[in-house]
Amino acid sequence: MGPIQPQYDCVVLGGGPAGSTAATIVAQAGHSVLLVDRDSMPRPHVGESLMPESYWVFKRLGLLDALAQTNFPRKVGVQFVNDTGRESQPFFFRTHDPRPSSETWHVDRAEFDHLLFKNAAAHGADCHEAVRVTDVVMERNRAVGVLLSDSSGERHRVAARVVVDATGQQTLLASKLGIRRPNPHLKKAALWRHYRGGDRDESGGGVKTLILHSSGKRSWFWYIPQSDNLVSVGCVGDSDYLLKGRASPEQTFAEELAQCEGVRKRLAQATPADKLQVDREFSYSTNQPAGEGWVLVGDAWGFVDPVYSSGVYFALKSAELAADCVAEGLARDDTSAAQLGKWGPGFSQGVASIRKLVDAFYSKEFRVGQFIRDHPEHQGRLTDLLIGRIFQPEASPIFEDLDRWLAKQKSDKRTAKSNNQRNRQDAKKEGGN
Numbered sequence: 001m002g003p004i005q006p007q008y009d010c011v012v013l014g015g016g017p018a019g020s021t022a023a024t025i026v027a028q029a030g031h032s033v034l035l036v037d038r039d040s041m042p043r044p045h046v047g048e049s050l051m052p053e054s055y056w057v058f059k060r061l062g063l064l065d066a067l068a069q070t071n072f073p074r075k076v077g078v079q080f081v082n083d084t085g086r087e088s089q090p091f092f093f094r095t096h097d098p099r100p101s102s103e104t105w106h107v108d109r110a111e112f113d114h115l116l117f118k119n120a121a122a123h124g125a126d127c128h129e130a131v132r133v134t135d136v137v138m139e140r141n142r143a144v145g146v147l148l149s150d151s152s153g154e155r156h157r158v159a160a161r162v163v164v165d166a167t168g169q170q171t172l173l174a175s176k177l178g179i180r181r182p183n184p185h186l187k188k189a190a191l192w193r194h195y196r197g198g199d200r201d202e203s204g205g206g207v208k209t210l211i212l213h214s215s216g217k218r219s220w221f222w223y224i225p226q227s228d229n230l231v232s233v234g235c236v237g238d239s240d241y242l243l244k245g246r247a248s249p250e251q252t253f254a255e256e257l258a259q260c261e262g263v264r265k266r267l268a269q270a271t272p273a274d275k276l277q278v279d280r281e282f283s284y285s286t287n288q289p290a291g292e293g294w295v296l297v298g299d300a301w302g303f304v305d306p307v308y309s310s311g312v313y314f315a316l317k318s319a320e321l322a323a324d325c326v327a328e329g330l331a332r333d334d335t336s337a338a339q340l341g342k343w344g345p346g347f348s349q350g351v352a353s354i355r356k357l358v359d360a361f362y363s364k365e366f367r368v369g370q371f372i373r374d375h376p377e378h379q380g381r382l383t384d385l386l387i388g389r390i391f392q393p394e395a396s397p398i399f400e401d402l403d404r405w406l407a408k409q410k411s412d413k414r415t416a417k418s419n420n421q422r423n424r425q426d427a428k429k430e431g432g433n
C-alpha cells in the first residue's frame with residue numbers, strides 16, 4: 001500500500017461493513033477512493049448474526065465464494081422464546097423460500113470485517129488501517145476533505161470531492177453537524193460476552209438466532225452460536241434498569257441470566273470465553289442522509305435496535321445504495337445533497353418496517369408465537385421481514401393486524417385485571433358477612 005495521496009475523488013471514513021462496501025463500489029466504478037479506519041484489522045466488533053438479504057450485496061461485492069469458504073456457521077432461522085419460557089415455532093428461512101439467498105451466517109466480525117476491508121483494496125480502493133479521521137473539512141456547508149492522523153502521529157490533510165461517513169456509532173460528521181437524534185423511546189443498554197460449550201441446536205441444518213425474553217420481560221437475551229464451539233450471549237434492557245443502582249455489570253448479567261431459564265439451560269455446560277462488554281443508548285437517527293459533498297452510511301446514518309439483527313444488513317445496503325449515487329454524481333460532476341442523498345427516502349421507508357416490529361417487540365403485550373398462532377396468514381410475511389425483505393411492497397397488512405392484535409391483548413389484560421380485582425373485593429365482602 002502506497003502513501004496516502006493529497007487528493008481523492010472519494011474519501012470513506014471507517015472500514016466496517018458500510019465503509020468497505022461503499023469504497024469497493026465507488027472504486028469499481030473507476031473513481032479514486034481512500035478508505036481509512038482508526039483500528040488495525042482484524043478488530044473485534046459486536047453484531048454477529050446477519051440477515052439473509054445481505055446475500056445480494058455480497059454477490060455484488062464478489063464475496064459469496066469467500067464467505068462460503070469460512071467456517072462461519074450457517075444461520076437457517078430465528079426462534080423466539082417468550083417470558084414464560086414457551087418457544088415459538090422456528091422461523092426457518094428456506095422452508096419459506098428455498099433459494100440460497102434465504103440463508104446467511106453467524107460471523108466472527110473481526111474476520112468478516114477484515115474480509116470486506118481487503119476486498120475494497122482488491123477492487124482498487126486505497127485502504128489504510130490505524131489512521132484516525134480527526135475532522136471533516138467544510139467550506140461553508142460543503143465537505144471538501146478530511147484531516148487524518150496516522151499511527152506514527154503524522155497528520156495529513158486530504159482533499160475529497162465526496163466524503164462518505166461510515167464511522168459507525170462514532171457518527172463523526174452527524175455529531176459535528178448536530179444532526180444526530182437519540183431515540184428517546186429506545187434508551188437501551190447491552191451486556192454481552194462469549195461462552196464456550198453452550199448448547200447448539202442444529203436440527204434445521206444449521207444454527208438459529210434465538211431471541212429470549214427473561215421472566216417479567218424487563219430484559220431479553222440474544223443467543224448466537226458461533227464457530228469454534230463459541231456462543232455469543234447478550235442481554236438488552238432499558239439503560240436505567242440495567243446500569244443504574246445495580247452492583248456491577250457482571251452481577252447484573254448474572255441476575256438477568258437467572259431470570260432467563262431458556263439461556264441458563266443452554267449454558268449449563270458452558271464457560272465464559274472472554275470479558276463482559278457493555279454498550280448503551282445505541283439507538284438514534286440522523287436528520288438527513290446527505291449534504292453538499294457528503295453522505296452518511298451504516299450506523300453513521302442511524303441505528304435502530306439489535307433485536308432483529310438488522311444492523312449489518314442496513315450498513316451493507318445503505319452503503320451500496322449511497323455508493324451508486326456517489327459514483328453517478330462523480331461521473332456527472334454533481335455532488336449535491338440531492339444527488340448524494342437520492343437513496344435516502346426509499347431506504348428509510350424500508351427501515352421503518354423493522355422499526356415498527358421493534359416497537360411491537362418492546363410492548364408488554366408482544367408474543368411472536370401467540371401472534372402467529374392467532375394470525376397464521378402472516379407467518380410468511382414475518383419470515384420475509386426476518387430475512388430482511390423490507391424493500392418490497394407490503395404483501396399482507398401485517399402491521400395493521402399487529403396493531404389491532406396488540407390493542408386487543410392490552411384490553412384483554414385490563415379486563416382480566418379488573419375482573420380479578422372485583423372477584424377479590426367480592427370475596428372480601430363475603431368473608432366479612
Ligand SMILES: Cc1cc2nc3c(=O)[nH]c(=O)nc-3n(C[C@H](O)[C@H](O)[C@H](O)COP(=O)(O)OP(=O)(O)OC[C@H]3O[C@@H](n4cnc5c(N)ncnc54)[C@H](O)[C@@H]3O)c2cc1C
Pocket residue numbers: 013014015016017018019036037038039045046047048049050051131132133134166167168169170172190234279282297298299300303306308309310311312313315
Ligand atoms: C448491542 C448490539 C448488538 C448488535 N447485534 C447485531 C447483530 O446481531 N447483527 C447485526 O447485523 N447487527 C448488530 N448490531 C449492529 C451492528 O454492530 C452495526 O449495525 C454494524 O456494525 C454497522 O456497521 P458500520 O460499518 O456502519 O459501522 P461499524 O461496524 O461500527 O464500523 C465503523 C468503523 O469506523 C471506524 N471509525 C470510527 N471512528 C473513526 C475515526 N474517527 N477515524 C477512522 N475510523 C473510525 C471504527 O473503527 C469502525 O471500524 C448490534 C449493535 C449493538 C449495539
